Amino acid sequence: MLFTVKQELLDPVQVPGPAAFPLSRIDTWRTPPLNPSYPYSLDLQRSLSGKQLLLTQTPYPLSLIHEHYLNGYISYQKALTQKENGYKCNRCGSDSPFYFASFPCSRCHQECCYCRACIVMGKVSECTPFINWEGPERNVLPKSSVMNWEGTLSKAQERASNELIQAIKKDEELLIWAVCGAGKTEILFKGIESALNSGKKVCIATPRTDVVIELKPRIQSAFPDMSVLAMYGGSEDRFHESSLIISTTHQLLHYYQAFDVLIIDEVDAFPYSTEPMLHYAVAKAAKHAASKIYLTATPSESLKKDVEQGKKQVVKIPARYHRMLIPVPRFEWCGNWKKKIKTDTLPPNVEKWLKKRIDEGKQCFVFVPQIKWIAPITDMIRKLTEKVDGVHAEDSQRKEKVMKFREGQLVILVTTTILERGVTVSNIDVAVLGAEETIFTESALVQISGRVGRSAQFPTGDVVFFHYGQSLSMRKAKGHIEYMNALAYKEGLIDR
Numbered sequence: 001m002l003f004t005v006k007q008e009l010l011d012p013v014q015v016p017g018p019a020a021f022p023l024s025r026i027d028t029w030r031t032p033p034l035n036p037s038y039p040y041s042l043d044l045q046r047s048l049s050g051k052q053l054l055l056t057q058t059p060y061p062l063s064l065i066h067e068h069y070l071n072g073y074i075s076y077q078k079a080l081t082q083k084e085n086g087y088k089c090n091r092c093g094s095d096s097p098f099y100f101a102s103f104p105c106s107r108c109h110q111e112c113c114y115c116r117a118c119i120v121m122g123k124v125s126e127c128t129p130f131i132n133w134e135g136p137e138r139n140v141l142p143k144s145s146v147m148n149w150e151g152t153l154s155k156a157q158e159r160a161s162n163e164l165i166q167a168i169k170k171d172e173e174l175l176i177w178a179v180c181g182a183g184k185t186e187i188l189f190k191g192i193e194s195a196l197n198s199g200k201k202v203c204i205a206t207p208r209t210d211v212v213i214e215l216k217p218r219i220q221s222a223f224p225d226m227s228v229l230a231m232y233g234g235s236e237d238r239f240h241e242s243s244l245i246i247s248t249t250h251q252l253l254h255y256y257q258a259f260d261v262l263i264i265d266e267v268d269a270f271p272y273s274t275e276p277m278l279h280y281a282v283a284k285a286a287k288h289a290a291s292k293i294y295l296t297a298t299p300s301e302s303l304k305k306d307v308e309q310g311k312k313q314v315v316k317i318p319a320r321y322h323r324m325l326i327p328v329p330r331f332e333w334c335g336n337w338k339k340k341i342k343t344d345t346l347p348p349n350v351e352k353w354l355k356k357r358i359d360e361g362k363q364c365f366v367f368v369p370q371i372k373w374i375a376p377i378t379d380m381i382r383k384l385t386e387k388v389d390g391v392h393a394e395d396s397q398r399k400e401k402v403m404k405f406r407e408g409q410l411v412i413l414v415t416t417t418i419l420e421r422g423v424t425v426s427n428i429d430v431a432v433l434g435a436e437e438t439i440f441t442e443s444a445l446v447q448i449s450g451r452v453g454r455s456a457q458f459p460t461g462d463v464v465f466f467h468y469g470q471s472l473s474m475r476k477a478k479g480h481i482e483y484m485n486a487l488a489y490k491e492g493l494i495d496r
Contacts, residue, residue, distance in 0.1 A: 001055065001062075001127050002108050003076075005029055010076055012066060016109045022127035024080045024087075024113075031134065034072035040135055044068060046241050048133035050201070050258030052091065052284070054079065054122055055131055057254075059239075065131060073135040079124040080113060090130065091253050092118035093280030117277055120233075121253050132256060138241065147193040149186070149222040156317045156493050157187050163315040164191035168200070168261055168291045175294045175303060178317035179326055179484050180450025181424075184295050185215065187317075188263060189222050191293075196226070196243060200260035203245045205252055205282065207272045208421075209233070211265065212246050219246060249278045255285035262286045263293040268300055268443050269421065297450060298443035298480070319488035323495045324459035327452045328481050329432075329445070331474065334466040337434055341373065346380050350433060350466055357429060358385045358411060364429040366414045367448055369437035377433070378414045390414040420447040426455035435465035435474050445477035 002020035003010045008030045013020045044060060047053075055065065068074040080100075081088045088095040094117035105112030108127035115124045153161055160176055167174035168191050178184050188204070195202050204219070206212060209232040220228040223244060229237040231247035238251075249264070249272050264272070264282060272278045286292060294303070294312075306312040320326065334347035346354070357364045366381075368374060371392045378390035387410050391401045402423055405413045413419070417439060430452050432440060440448075445465070452461035465474055488494045 001129065003029075010069070012062060022108050022110070022112065022125075023076060023129045024078050024082060024126035029076075031075040032070055032072045034135065038068075038071040038073065040068060040071070040073045042138075044074075045133060045135060045138050047239060048074070048131060049135075049138050049241070050133070050256065051254055052077070052130050052132060052256035053254060054124065054128050056128060057122055058131060068135075073133070075132045075134050077130040077132055079128050079130055080115065080126050087113055087115070089115035089117060089124055091115070091121070091124050092277035093284075094118070094277060118253060121250065146225060147189055147222055148224050149189050151186060153186060154183070154319070154321045154323070154493070156319055156488075156491070157183055157321065160187045160315045160317050161190045163313070164188065164293060165194050167191075167293065167313065168195050169198075171260075171289045171291045173292045173294070173312055175296070175299065175307060175312050175314040176317070177299055177314055178295065178297060179320060179488075180297045180447060181320045181326075181454035182297075182317040183321045184265070184317075185218060188293075192219075192223070192244065192261075195261045195291075196223070201243045201245075201258060202261040202263070203247055203252075203255075203259040203285065204263045204265060205247050205249045205285075206265040207249050207269045207278075208266075209248055212248055215246050219244065249281060252281035252285040253277070255281075257284075257287050259286050259290055261291045261293070263295065265295045266421065267294045267303070268296045268298045273300065273443075298446045300443075316484075316487065318484040318491065319493035320454065320459070322456035322459050323493065324453065325485050325488075325494055326481050327449065327461050327463050328485070329449050329463040329465050329474075329478050331435075331465050331467060331470060331478075334433070334468065336468055337466065338468075341376055341380075344376070344380065346377070347466065350431070351384070353431060353464065353466075354381060354412065355384060358387075361411060362427065362429060363405070363408070363411055363413075363425055364431060365419065365448075365451060366412060367420070367430070367432045367440075368414060368416060369434045369439045371416060373434075374414050374416070381412055381414065385411055387411040388414065391419070392416045393418040417444050417448070420444050420451075424451070424454055427458035427461070428452055429462040430464070432465045434467070436467045436469050436471040438471075438473075440471070440473060442473045442476040442480060445473060446480050449477065449481060 002013050004019045010029050086097045087100050099117040102111045102113050112125045212230050212232050216230040226244045227242045229242045229245045231251040307314045337347050374390035381388045389401050404410050449463045452463050453459045
């Protein structure tokens with residue numbers, strides 16, 4: 001799309017001309033003051049409020065959009081900003097020349113630059129403006145948001161819940177550092193209720209789509225009077241509105257100063273932990289005075305440093321709700337396991353460990369460092385039992401295999417770190433083969449260990465790291481779990 005500027009106001013044009021430019025190449029213009037007597041579109045308000053969408057991402061005609069601009073209810077914003085040494089994308093924050101390329105554009109009929117970093121969210125280019133709602137916010141709250149959850153919180157959960165409520169009331173940041181299986185979702189309920197009843201808009205953001213889908217019915221059950229929306233790629237909820245939203249961190253790129261409370265789950269997890277644009281998305285989606293709540297079982301070194309320096313408040317939940325110790329991983333040297341696998345044999349102690357699980361019919365995960373090891377290891381285990389399968393992120397049968405494991409049809413599931421989170425089976429053991437490999441970071445190993453002992457009926461289990469030399473990450477993961485167990489015992493949160 002091209003614009004001309006007349007009396008400092010933008011005017012979209014369809015035909016190229018000497019005075020027509022992409023918005024990114026126009027230095028100054030103004031948005032008219034709000035016309036309070038203009039009968040603005042409620043549909044437009046509902047679709048655009050708190051969002052930052054491209055014109056191509058809205059179902060409305062340009063004539064309606066521009067009429068609202070002329071009456072002060074909509075502003076046009078540059079999608080790309082020209083800099084001295086290139087461009088900056090105003091959706092994802094990328095400014096490295098590596099992320100930008102040009103193409104012959106059919107809209108502006110020129111060579112047009114676009115951002116490659118966030119292209120999966122829709123192409124952002126020089127001539128595609130963002131459409132921002134500048135009119136009154138739409139209040140979509142019921143008269144009161146009654147929480148319908150009858151469970152009880154543990155002492156540690158209650159303390160964290162109270163800290164959360166205070167952080168939300170004071171618009172502060174809070175880190176909730178909770179062990180795997182501590183019941184983080186339940187901790188959020190009272191804080192969410194407090195926020196909603198104060199007229200605040202709440203978003204729970206998580207890196208993975210499957211977690212969004214899993215959380216929606218749990219949150220909806222706790223807040224039956226609310227319309228809880230799930231935002232992920234292809235979601236049917238994306239054109240609806242609510243004051244309670246569960247979203248992937250990628251979908252936050254479509255929001256702008258939308259949320260009073262932003263709860264970021266699994267802040268240590270890929271891709272949030274490694275993609276700066278997702279941190280930019282969180283900052284952009286939150287209002288200026290928003291409360292940001294960070295949830296993790298394995299905080300990064302930078303988060304720990306922020307806590308030590310007093311930059312972030314923290315509340316720790318070092319124990320699970322069932323008041324039992326978290327199983328501590330043990331280390332077993334298994335020699336050159338790669339060489340063994342290439343000769344179609346398992347290390348003897350690994351095979352012995354697996355046979356014991358097979359004989360007892362006890363389910364177990366076997367984590368391996370790379371996809372290429374899944375098939376040969378699964379084939380070797382199949383000589384011991386037919387109740388085995390392998391799964392990885394690119395497996396088209398991933399959901400079906402995980403479901404078979406959940407239902408007990410499989411005893412052993414060989415997998416990569418893709419299943420370090422999110423899959424909970426009540427009575428399970430875990431082995432990590434090649435635990436010394438760099439893919440198994442402290443965070444990954446703590447999460448993997450956290451698969452074991454989550455159920456009150458089966459609070460114990462075996463976690464073993466088979467290795468060809470101990471890594472620092474292995475020792476740090478073990479120390480992390482021992483530290484949380486010691487803290488839980490000191491605070492009277494576990495029963496020996």
